[in-house]
Every structure is written in structure tokens, then in C-alpha cells.
Amino acid sequence: MSVYTQLTDDQFAAFCQRFGVSFARAIPITQGIKNSNWFIQTTDDVDGAHSYVFTLFEERPPEDIEKMAVILNQLDGKLPVAAPLALLDLGADSAEKGYVIRYDNKAITLVPCLAGAHPQQTTQAMCYEIGAALAMLHETLQALQPAEEYGVPLYPWAEVRDREMQFMPGDEAKLMSDIWRAYSDLPLATLPRGLCHLDMFADNTLWDLSLSNSQKGAARLTGLLDFTEVSVEHYVMDIAITINDFCTTWGDAEQGETVNFDRSKMAAFLQGYESKRQLGEDEKRALPVMLAKAAVIFWLLRLNVIHYNRTEGRTGDNIMVKNPDLMKRLAAYHWSHVEKEQNTVFVLEHARCKDDDKNNDVEDFKLIGVFATEQQAQAAINQLKSQPGFKEYPNGFHIDAYPLNQINWSSGFDFY
Structure with missing residues (x-):
């Protein structure tokens, strides 16, 4: 979450009123890399508290965000999610609820804040719990059919790959090409697919960490965030994306630190996942390559953000860019394991x-x-x-x- 589009307090007040919320103050959120986000304090909030998150989606069309609202309503009550507030001014003739304000061809939503905090580090117990939650998400969203009508189109990462590989050193281009080829050789047509989150990083989750000091590993999942990327994809890709962040300790790329992947955490995650949904043997065989491909996708995503920030002149203290080099290192780590298994x-x-x-x-x-x-x-x-x-x-x-x-x-x- 970052801030790219600037809004005035009068605009915030008018938008919030349409959701039935009395606006007092907007506080920019700088974590994340795609949309503009603010915490919203209402006239009822005290002591610096904030009740809602206001999001202006910079790239996704409003139609996609309306689909996201339906998805969140489907999950509500089964998983800790924040369903968007419904608009109050659609009129008596409206047969369906609306959740999105359209502003400058962009979508705006207002969702309630969920309790909890982003974890600074994860434990095996947390990996088990997020694994079970992801499996529950996969199972629950199977009720939305046809799935293609609810998921947004997958991003054309092959186009980003072709653009970025022109400027890569030879070893990096070879790494990306080898992983992509191995992915293409998987039995993709028969691997189970469905609606997937595809961005379940630790900073898109909230936890009650209050018990951690007295009871190790007792953190409780209280929120799943950012459903803007929900698409129809292989479940094992969603698993790989989540494992890559929850089971990795990220070093500082500028200081030359390595990426540390914890395979015991991955085992805990998979145990939690299979407590809700059993993995097929073909999914288990595909996972090592999927882990490498997932790292490549987020390597490309971060390069893509840098590309658009440069071409569109996005600058300022509210813009945060995550270093792509760390994902490149994770991709290399996973690929070394794939090559070892191949030999x-x-x-x-x-x-x-x-x-x-x-x-x-x-x-x-x-x-x-x-x-x-x-x-x-x-x-x-x-x-x-x-x-x-x-x-x-x-x-x-x-x-x-x-x-x-x-x-x-x-x-x-x-x-x-």
C-alpha cells in the first residue's frame, strides 16, 4: 500500500459520506506498492484510533473491484476478512448492492479495520495456521461459479519478462529462462485450479500477537487483506507464493545479505494446508518448480513497478519500492533445489x-x-x-x- 493519487479532506469527507461514515482525518499508508491507501479516522474515533481503510485502486478497473467485494462477502464469516461497505445512495430501484465509488476512472472502497498487527517474523505455528486458512479460502471460493467471472485476468508476466530480460546480465536471464521453461513443462492442464489470492504475504495478514511473549507461537490470525489480485490460477501456485514469504527471512539486499528460506516452516505450512484440503501427488511434484516460478513472478513485479514509476514520473516520500534483488535470490535458491533433484x-x-x-x-x-x-x-x-x-x-x-x-x-x- 502506498499513496500515488492525492485527495483533499473535502473529497475524503464527500466519499466517506456516501458509505455512511463521518470523516475526520485521513492518514497515508506507505506499505505496499500498487494502490493509494489511507486509514480513516471518524468523528467517533478517539485517542488516534482509526476505523476504516480507504483505498483508491490505481490500476484495476472498477468492475474488477466489484467482483472482489462479492468474493469478500463469500468469505465473510468463514475467514477473518474485511468486506467493503455498501454505498447508501444507489436509490430504491437498485436491485443489487454497490460497493465501489468511481473517481477519475478509478475505484474507491471503504472497509472496516481489522484488529491485529503485521508480523515482523513468522513462526512454524503461524505457518501452519496460514496454510489452513489458504486451503479454506480455496475450498470456500469454489462456490462462486463460473470462477472466471469473479477472478480478474492474470497479469501478462511473459511480456514483462521479455522486456526486462533484454537488460539483464546473462546469468540472470538464463536463470529466469530456465525456471520459465521448467514451469511450462509441468502438467499445467491437469493441475487443480480455482480462485486464488495470489498475494498472501505476511504484510497482507494481521495477527493477535499479544500472547507471543508468554506463550511461544500462540499468535492468532485476525485478518486477511488485499484481495485485488484474486484470479483463477493453479492452487499450488497460490501455495508457493504464500510459502515464499511466510517461510523466508528477508535480508537487506544493499548490504549483501542472503535470503534465508526455512524448510521446517514450509513443512508446517503444508501440514496446515492439508488439514483442510489434501494435495494431489501431481501438485506435490510441481511444488518445487512452482516455488521458483512464484519468486520469478514477484521479481518481475518489482521490476515492473520500477519501470512504471520511472516512465510515469512517480516520486516522493509516499512511494515505496521493494528491492527485486531479494526475489531473484529466492528464485535462485529454489532453482538450485530443482536442479539438485533433477540430478x-x-x-x-x-x-x-x-x-x-x-x-x-x-x-x-x-x-x-x-x-x-x-x-x-x-x-x-x-x-x-x-x-x-x-x-x-x-x-x-x-x-x-x-x-x-x-x-x-x-x-x-x-x-x-
Whole structure:
């Protein structure tokens, strides 16, 4: 959230009146990068409190914002969201509620403030909770059909990629191209899709952090914000976008600090997500590449903001630009894991020990097979656990990862 369009107090008062709100003061919000936002204090607020958030959408057409209002109403009561206030001056003949003021071909909404604060850092417990919330969002919005009528069009990131890659160093352009190609090779046509948030960063969430000092990890989710990007997309892409922010500690790019991704937080997130919606095996296999592609998208988004700020002369203290280099580093991190997996095989074995042997001497050993991914090996375990010869010893399975260059295929199957 930033401030690009300037409004007077008289304009604020007139707009707020249309929502039935008595305006007292507007306070600019500088976090974020796309729209103009203010906290609104009313004549009833005291001690510096503010009751509403006033947003002027700089790029999205008003029709898209009306769709967002319907989406928020669908989620209201199931998740902590702030549904836009309805306009009071539509007239008795209006069959539907309206939520958007049109000003200078831009949309304006007023939503109630939600309690809580943006987290400065996340915990595994918070990652679990946001994972469960995202799954609930995916499940709940399936009621809005056809989904394409409610989601806004996806941004043409390929066009931004083609423009920006012309000016990138060769290694950066190759990284972006490799990730894009790997994404294109995924079974995109069969991966589950639906309405997705696509911007669920920690600064788009609110939490009750009051218990954190006395009870570690007890923060409670109190708000989900910024539904302007809701589109029809693969659920696993929405998962990847959220994981990338909630599970990453961001360093200062100017100081040369690295991006620290916490895989234990990712595991907690996925556990929370699957408590509400089970992931398919194809989604699990696609996730590593989706994590890299999601980082590329936000790398491009930040480059795009810099491009438009420059071409449109946007300057001033109220304009905040997030450094794209951090997302580039996260993309490189995820891609290194994809490349490592591409050069690794996973060997599944099963060992059965003698029942009366306290030394765990192996009575029977089976090499089950060699798999391209750990997820495939795990799927094999799930199938074999119920089969004769294995179901009596369900804990005897073991998966080992080996680099391809450590396997001597010429000897049948052996390791260097």
C-alpha cells in the first residue's frame, strides 16, 4: 500500500459520506506498492484510533473491484476478512448492492479495520495456521461459479519478462529462462485450479500477537487483506507464493545479505494446508518448480513497478519500492533445489528384522526400486504398506537419496 493519487479532506469527507461514515482525518499508508491507501479516522474515533481503510485502486478497473467485494462477502464469516461497505445512495430501484465509488476512472472502497498487527517474523505455528486458512479460502471460493467471472485476468508476466530480460546480465536471464521453461513443462492442464489470492504475504495478514511473549507461537490470525489480485490460477501456485514469504527471512539486499528460506516452516505450512484440503501427488511434484516460478513472478513485479514509476514520473516520500534483488535470490535458491533433484535418484528399500532380535538384525531385505522424486518413492510406500510381506512391517521402509554420478549402472546396481 502506498499513496500515488492525492485527495483533499473535502473529497475524503464527500466519499466517506456516501458509505455512511463521518470523516475526520485521513492518514497515508506507505506499505505496499500498487494502490493509494489511507486509514480513516471518524468523528467517533478517539485517542488516534482509526476505523476504516480507504483505498483508491490505481490500476484495476472498477468492475474488477466489484467482483472482489462479492468474493469478500463469500468469505465473510468463514475467514477473518474485511468486506467493503455498501454505498447508501444507489436509490430504491437498485436491485443489487454497490460497493465501489468511481473517481477519475478509478475505484474507491471503504472497509472496516481489522484488529491485529503485521508480523515482523513468522513462526512454524503461524505457518501452519496460514496454510489452513489458504486451503479454506480455496475450498470456500469454489462456490462462486463460473470462477472466471469473479477472478480478474492474470497479469501478462511473459511480456514483462521479455522486456526486462533484454537488460539483464546473462546469468540472470538464463536463470529466469530456465525456471520459465521448467514451469511450462509441468502438467499445467491437469493441475487443480480455482480462485486464488495470489498475494498472501505476511504484510497482507494481521495477527493477535499479544500472547507471543508468554506463550511461544500462540499468535492468532485476525485478518486477511488485499484481495485485488484474486484470479483463477493453479492452487499450488497460490501455495508457493504464500510459502515464499511466510517461510523466508528477508535480508537487506544493499548490504549483501542472503535470503534465508526455512524448510521446517514450509513443512508446517503444508501440514496446515492439508488439514483442510489434501494435495494431489501431481501438485506435490510441481511444488518445487512452482516455488521458483512464484519468486520469478514477484521479481518481475518489482521490476515492473520500477519501470512504471520511472516512465510515469512517480516520486516522493509516499512511494515505496521493494528491492527485486531479494526475489531473484529466492528464485535462485529454489532453482538450485530443482536442479539438485533433477540430478538425484531416490532409492526405496524395505528391511524386516527378526521379531526376537534385540540387535535389530535384518532377517529380510528388499530393494523396492529407484525413483526420480522423493514424492514418487513415498507414494510407492503408501501403496505397498497394505501388501502381503510389507503390511506386518510398515515401518521398515527407508528412502535414500543418491546423486546420479554415485550410481554404477554397469554393475547392475551399485554405489560408488
